[in-house]
Amino acid sequence: MASKTTFPGPPEKTTPPRRWSRGKEGAPRSKQETRQHLAKSLGDTAREARRREGLTQADVAERIGVATEVYGRLERGLLMPSVPTLRRLCVTLRLAADALLALGPAEPPAWARAEPPPEQEPPQLRRLLRHLRKLNPEQLRALSNVAATLRRQE
Numbered sequence: 001m002a003s004k005t006t007f008p009g010p011p012e013k014t015t016p017p018r019r020w021s022r023g024k025e026g027a028p029r030s031k032q033e034t035r036q037h038l039a040k041s042l043g044d045t046a047r048e049a050r051r052r053e054g055l056t057q058a059d060v061a062e063r064i065g066v067a068t069e070v071y072g073r074l075e076r077g078l079l080m081p082s083v084p085t086l087r088r089l090c091v092t093l094r095l096a097a098d099a100l101l102a103l104g105p106a107e108p109p110a111w112a113r114a115e116p117p118p119e120q121e122p123p124q125l126r127r128l129l130r131h132l133r134k135l136n137p138e139q140l141r142a143l144s145n146v147a148a149t150l151r152r153q154e
Helices: 031-053 057-064 068-075 083-093 123-132 137-152
Strands: none
Touching: 031 057, 031 068, 031 083, 057 068, 057 083, 057 123
């Protein structure tokens, strides 16, 4: 009599252990909850660093190459930046990526602890420069004439 060959059935579906951070009650967080928590933490840290640097949201948005509205969503914890944007954000805010990602202390890294140059532009001038960059050459020429006239009146 021939012996029957049996094959094992499909492997049992097992849920892998959760490796996500824990919530307030110690229960594991879902990926969605972890992502939301990280985005909120990143936004809060970015806002604090931006204020420490004396910058507006528009200033930071311009320096990292995103729209002001997009940066606002990032600070509110509604958006996670891409890796290149995160790097530009760290440089602009003079903050280590570890601090933005809540992996380390929130103090600035050694390279960013030096005081900013004293010739840092006031917010009104930065705002004006943002508007000027959007003008066409003819508009710039006209505005330059107005500025020259205003200087002569002093």
